[in-house]
Amino acid sequence: MLKATAKSTVQIDECNRLWVVDTGRIGGNAVCPTKILIFDLANDQLVHKYVVPGDQVLFGKAALVTPIVDVGKTCLDTYLYVADVDQNGLLIYDLYHDYSWRVNNTRGNAFGPDDDATNITIAGESFDLTDGTLGMSLSPFGYFDERYLYFNSLASYRQKFTDTYSLKQSKYNEPIVFESNYKRASQAGVQATSQRGVIFFQLVQLTAVACWNIEKPFTPENVVVIAQDEETLQYVSGIKVITNRQGEEELWFNTNRLQKTINMTLKPNETNFRIIRGKVDDIIKGTNCESSGIKRRFPDTNFWHRI
Numbered sequence: 001m002l003k004a005t006a007k008s009t010v011q012i013d014e015c016n017r018l019w020v021v022d023t024g025r026i027g028g029n030a031v032c033p034t035k036i037l038i039f040d041l042a043n044d045q046l047v048h049k050y051v052v053p054g055d056q057v058l059f060g061k062a063a064l065v066t067p068i069v070d071v072g073k074t075c076l077d078t079y080l081y082v083a084d085v086d087q088n089g090l091l092i093y094d095l096y097h098d099y100s101w102r103v104n105n106t107r108g109n110a111f112g113p114d115d116d117a118t119n120i121t122i123a124g125e126s127f128d129l130t131d132g133t134l135g136m137s138l139s140p141f142g143y144f145d146e147r148y149l150y151f152n153s154l155a156s157y158r159q160k161f162t163d164t165y166s167l168k169q170s171k172y173n174e175p176i177v178f179e180s181n182y183k184r185a186s187q188a189g190v191q192a193t194s195q196r197g198v199i200f201f202q203l204v205q206l207t208a209v210a211c212w213n214i215e216k217p218f219t220p221e222n223v224v225v226i227a228q229d230e231e232t233l234q235y236v237s238g239i240k241v242i243t244n245r246q247g248e249e250e251l252w253f254n255t256n257r258l259q260k261t262i263n264m265t266l267k268p269n270e271t272n273f274r275i276i277r278g279k280v281d282d283i284i285k286g287t288n289c290e291s292s293g294i295k296r297r298f299p300d301t302n303f304w305h306r307i
Contacts (some may be wrong), residue, residue: 009238011067015075016041021067021190023057030060034119036080036093036100050093054072056102062087066136066190070147070164079168081136081149084154088112088132088153092167101171105132108307110162113155118185120155122259123230131155135191135201138164139214143197145297150199150214157183159218160307161289161299164306178304180218192239194249198289200226202253204234209236215302217297224287229238232274235259241280249280 011019018039024032034052039045057064063086070079080093088105111133118130131154139148147164159180166175184203186211191201197214208228216222227233235258244250248270255274260266284290 003241011069012041013069013075013078014071015078017047017075019067019069019080021064023062023064024089025060025063026194030057032276034062034064038095044159048095050100052091052093052100056091056100056176057084058087062089062091064091065134068136068138068149070138070149079164081167083133083136083151084135085109085131085154085297090133090167090170092170094168103167103170103175107216108177108179109172110160110175110179110307111153112152114157117153117155120187120259123207123258125259125263125265127133127259127262129155133187137191137193137199140195140197143214143295145193148214148299150193152188152201154189156205157185157187159184159188159212161304163298177307178299178301180305181303181305182218182220182223184223188228190236190239190253192241193250194251195243196291198280198284200239200241200251200253202233206236207233207235209233209239211284211287213291214299215292215294216288217300219303221289224284224289226283226287226289227276232276249284250277251280252277256277287303 020037022035026036034057036050038048040047053065062084064082065084065085068081076096078095082091088111090103093100113130118128133151134154136151148161150161152159162177186203186205188201191199193199198211201213203210207230208225210225212223236253237256239253257272
């Protein structure tokens with residue numbers, strides 16, 4: 001019988017597989033090796049298990065979150081990218097070669113927090129967090145000549161991206177990472193990308209959800225607040241773009257009032273957890289998140305700098 005200790009966020013890929021990262025941590029302590037588990041959703045059977053070498057998760061210190069599955073031309077040609085939100089790095093797993101490696105936060109603080117963004121206030125309650133990379137999502141298939149991983153640290157005001165070819169070669173050379181010149185009005189956490197290249201993300205201190213179309217410059221006029229509510233949008237902890245049975249894309253996200261959990265002010269008689277959804281087309285209609293119709297071979301780097 002399979003025993004999993006501590007599961008991080010799960011991910012379903014285009015090959016109808018469920019990917020699970022079992023961190024092996026309970027209460028911050030490493031009690032089992034970190035494992036990557038792959039299930040076939042057609043029969044709910046475990047089809048592959050990979051034990052991550054201890055040095056790549058800093059012998060239990062790593063806090064792995066946000067697994068992103070990058071499927072290539074075949075289902076075997078698949079890479080998994082997992083953020084280490086505590087120790088500021090990225091774990092990369094190559095399914096075909098059944099091999100993994102770690103990318104550390106060595107150049108330009110690519111995966112770490114920014115000192116000016118560690119204090120967060122949500123609905124009047126403040127707390128300090130030094131979390132590194134949390135939000136990650138891939139550009140859609142066929143959008144550019146190759147796919148790009150967009151990511152950000154929770155304790156940061158800036159967006160970053162790197163090409164997946166660079167990530168796949170990062171066991172030999174550090175990946176090429178670009179950081180936005182524009183600083184958002186608030187820290188951003190989790191994010192998700194639609195099939196037409198719209199990234200949705202939270203603006204933590206504004207208790208808001210915003211969008212940005214990756215074909216456009218990352219500038220204030222192109223970062224659009226699509227929902228804002230100090231009561232219902234207190235910390236978005238998960239966000240997904242899914243296609244419903246009618247073939248329409250929907251944005252789903254949940255909120256959990258993180259600040260009250262950290263400050264121990266959570267009241268069970270209040271509504272603390274919510275699941276919210278809406279149709280992507282309706283959400284972005286008439287905003288700068290709609291497509292301009294201009295397609296590029298690669299992202300515009302005029303409003304970014306390499307780190």
